[in-house]
Amino acid sequence: MVGIIDYRAGNLTSVARALTHLSIPSIITDDPTVLQECERIIFPGVGAAGQAMQDLKRTGMDEFLRNAIKNKIPVLGICLGTQIILEYSEENSTPCLGLLPGLVRRFPSDLTDRKGRLKVPHMGWNKVKITRNHPVFYEIAEEAEFYFVHSYYPVPKNDSHILGWTEYGITFCSIIAVENIVAVQFHPEKSGRPGLQILKNFCYWSGKDAE
Secondary structure, three states, X not given: OXXXXXXXXXXXXXXHHHHHXXXXXXXXXXXXXXXXXXXXXXXXXXXXXXXXXXXXXXXXXXXXXXXXXXXXXXXXXXXXXXXHOOOEEOHXXXXXXXXXXXXXXXXXXXXXXXXXXXXXXXXXXXXXXXXXXXXXXXXXXXXXXXXXXXXEEEEEOOHHHEEEEEEEOEEEEEEEEEOOEEEEOOEHHHOHHHHHHXXXXXXOOOOXXXX
């Protein structure tokens, strides 16, 4: 069973539908005792960091996540769920979970590329440059594109924690992978076949970088 954390951050049903399409059982819950029975945890989210942290603390999900990481349960962060695993977000000046060292920054307001001014939030399809092999990204083609919707991006303190980069005016971290944590800034549940492949790989992953 895959547990999907409910902390009022949105996009939960899209993740559950993607898992149903893959014939993988899942449950959406804000009850840590229910999640303790799950073999894997997905930490999705669309919303603001400040409110999200309030809801995580209210339900006890903050401590649940810390314990899940310590107990080597495979955890997949998506979008806001990826940002909140770091120490601090510029959004609402929010202290976050601190599961990994690093912070979350907002895209510059004057973001540009060769074609001119870029919009913030970053919304649409982009490629991800994956820097090393990882079981969760098995059979993901180099030309694959993924769907992004965000104004903030993760900045891990340790470069070795970064598994993927994306270009959008600047080069930013779009995949984090450390031991039993994988976290993506894009939305695999909205990214077609490559996104479904990532979700499938995660659901059969033991929680180790190399297998």
